[in-house]
Amino acid sequence: MGRLRRTAAAGRPPDDGLTVTIQRGDPGARTGFRVATFTPMTVLDVLLAVQREHDPSIGFRFSCRVGMCGTCGVRVNGRSVLACQTPVPENGEPVAIAPMAGFPVVRDLIVDTTPFWDEWRRVTPYVVPAEDAAEPARIAPDSPERRAIDPSLDCVQCGVCFSSCGIAGGSRTFLGPAALNRALVLVNDSRDTATQERLDLVSGPDGVDRCHYIYGCSSACPKGLDPAASIRRLRRGR
Amino acid sequence: MPDQDTARVRTARSGTYLTIRATGVLLAVLALGHFGVTHIVNDVAATDSSFVARRWSSALWVVWDALLLAMALLHVGAAMGAVVRDHCPGRGARRAVLAGMRVLIAALFVLGALTLVVAAG
Amino acid sequence: MTAVQFAFLAGLTVVSAAIVAFTALVLLSARRIDGGPHLLAVLRARLGRSPYDLAEGNRWAFYVHRITGFAVFAFLALHLLDVGLYALSPALFDEVHALYSTPLMRVFECGLLFALLFHALNGLRLLVIDLADVGARAAGRLLDGVGVLTFAGTAAGSAVILWPVFAP
Structure with missing residues (x-):
């Protein structure tokens, strides 16, 4: 006490x-x-x-x-x-x-986080390995791939970024910072084969075009991630 | 940034993104210049029909104003998609409003183009 | 007042009402979506260095960018109509144009200048953010620059536009 x-x-x-x-x-x-x-x-x-x-x-x-x-x-x-x-x-x-x-x-301080999970699910948030992938996958810890992925990896899916975004919370179609951050992580993962589907999704009308540069996500993330940077990197591809 | 991931992400493209940026940069010059000439360099009281006639006797200003019209309406059309999607969660409502916007923009373009063609020749 | 002048003023009222309504729409949905803009946070933010306050500045920039964009478009619709009158008859155009130099219209023009300047400068800032991969802190400093330039440009332009009202 x-x-x-x-x-x-x-x-x-x-x-x-x-x-x-x-x-x-x-x-x-x-x-x-x-x-x-x-x-x-x-x-x-x-x-x-x-x-x-x-x-x-x-x-x-x-x-x-x-x-x-x-x-x-x-x-x-x-x-x-x-x-x-x-x-x-x-x-x-x-x-x-x-x-x-x-x-x-839902009640008092309890919210229904379904909108967050709906968007999370849309980016296929897990590795989709090739059928004939060599086991185990060998990826060096200091490879460019790991260096690109590591800063964005610790997401605990708390929804704080989604809540601070200003766009994601109102629209039921914007993927939101967490899902886009996860999409970047998986797009960079060499074991994954769903890259093109994710890229098409994030460059579509619900993806990075809906981010309006508020930086609410990165300023609020309790794990110190930078979804705004992930979104910029996804946009950079253009 | 490692080349590997930029190479892969490079396949993501968006016409809307490019349109808004490209027309926007042009508009920054065209619109601010237009405003400057009609309000700052010349006092607005002096911009009557004879001013318009003089302005549009010069090919430079006709092209300037035509580009201004086209770029502005393209920019609005591309940007409106984002605004409508952020404010209209219902798919039906979104399509209706977007269609209405497209009609309005097309009408404004026709109006402006006709004005230029009739008045400036 | 002639009929076409009255029509123009009616159109101007409609445009102004549309801009106010759109502003209300944006700010009300902001309050619902993320608790709304935090005004005090922005006022502190220029001195404060907390990342949250920087995001507040960017949040305001987003709202003002959207509202000024809509305002310019609403004005454009009216402007295309009144310039279109010139093709119909230069005399009609002159009638409407006589309204433009009234003090009320001049004040509107200063508002238009602010909207144009902010929207253009902030838009260029957004382009720089993407091209130069700029983080929140630098984006906040760029926004300071946009604010200063917008204020300076609006002040200078307004002085020129409003001068004939005070020294005819």
């Missing part, structure tokens, strides 16, 4: 706790809370504290707590983030938590 910080120094959360506002689905549900803080504290800790001590009916998703599963995406003070990776602001300013934008809301 965390220790309450008893300091009156300027810029710390007040002794009676951090002010937290949580967007709820039910109009009668409580939205304002004061949460006792400890250090270090993440937004996920705040949500768990609210659920444990204030209102057990609050709805949110989480799983691994360490930024690997991509489940806990929420909007904190307007920015889409992973709750388990976002520290509470140092200066004690209030925290407003809302569901990720661009997805239908």
Whole structure:
């Protein structure tokens, strides 16, 4: 159990706790809370504290707590983030938590991520090997292929980029930054044989032409990926 | 960047992308120049029908304005696809609006072209 | 006021209403899709260096680019109609043209200049982003340049256009 910080120094959360506002689905549900803080504290800790001590009916998703599963995406003070990776602001300013934008809301902070997965599925997001491929595939770690793929590989499909895009969340046809990033990774993979289908898809009306250079994706990615760069590289082919 | 992946990605092409960029670069010069001549260099009060007659007696300005018309409408046509797709999620609504846009653009082109042909000869 | 002048003013009203409606459409859908543009973030962004604030600047650029594009097109439709009058009869054209030098129209022209300048300069910035494979930080700096040039050009052009109103 965390220790309450008893300091009156300027810029710390007040002794009676951090002010937290949580967007709820039910109009009668409580939205304002004061949460006792400890250090270090993440937004996920705040949500768990609210659920444990204030209102057990609050709805949110989480799983691994360490930024690997991509489940806990929420909007904190307007920015889409992973709750388990976002520290509470140092200066004690209030925290407003809302569901990720661009997805239908199921309840409170839980969103339906189907739009994200629909687009993800469209780029055939796995290697399609040749029937007669030599086993095992030999690809040197320092090959040009690996150097092209490695910066874009750690996607946990959390949907934060999709939510920050500004286009993907509204349109039901734009592939979105995550799917395009994955498409680039697989297009560069020498074991894969579905390259042409993916290239046709990304150069079609739902692909890179729909990106409007907002860079919301790259600025929000909690794993430090750069989908905007992947999209530029896919466009470069022209 | 490794040559291997650029070589493979090179097969991705898009007419829309090229149209918007190519017409856009030309338009930056044509449109700003047109505005400059009609509003800045000459005060707008002076651009009456005699100004138009003088302007269109010169082949340079006729070609300039004709190119301006064509490039602008091509640019709008190509860009409108993206705008409509971002705002109209329904496939039927999208096709209807896009068709309407194409009709409007074609009508505007005919209007502008006719004006140039009749007035400038 | 003659009939054709009235028609022109009616057309101008329609164009303005269309531009306002389109702006509302874009901003309302923005609020729905990604929580909307965060105005304070943009105002801080020029001094702030956080990547999120840079994205906010780019987000605003996108909205303004789209709105100015639509505005220029709406104006173009009206402009093609009124220049088309010249082919019908130069006298009719002159009647409408007399409206162009009124103070109200001159203010519209300054707005048109802003729209043209921003859309052209931002469009060129987008081209540079693709050709030079530019990241978010550099894109933000390019946007600063676009903003400065647009402001300077609009100010200078507006001074020239509005001069006859104040010193006839």
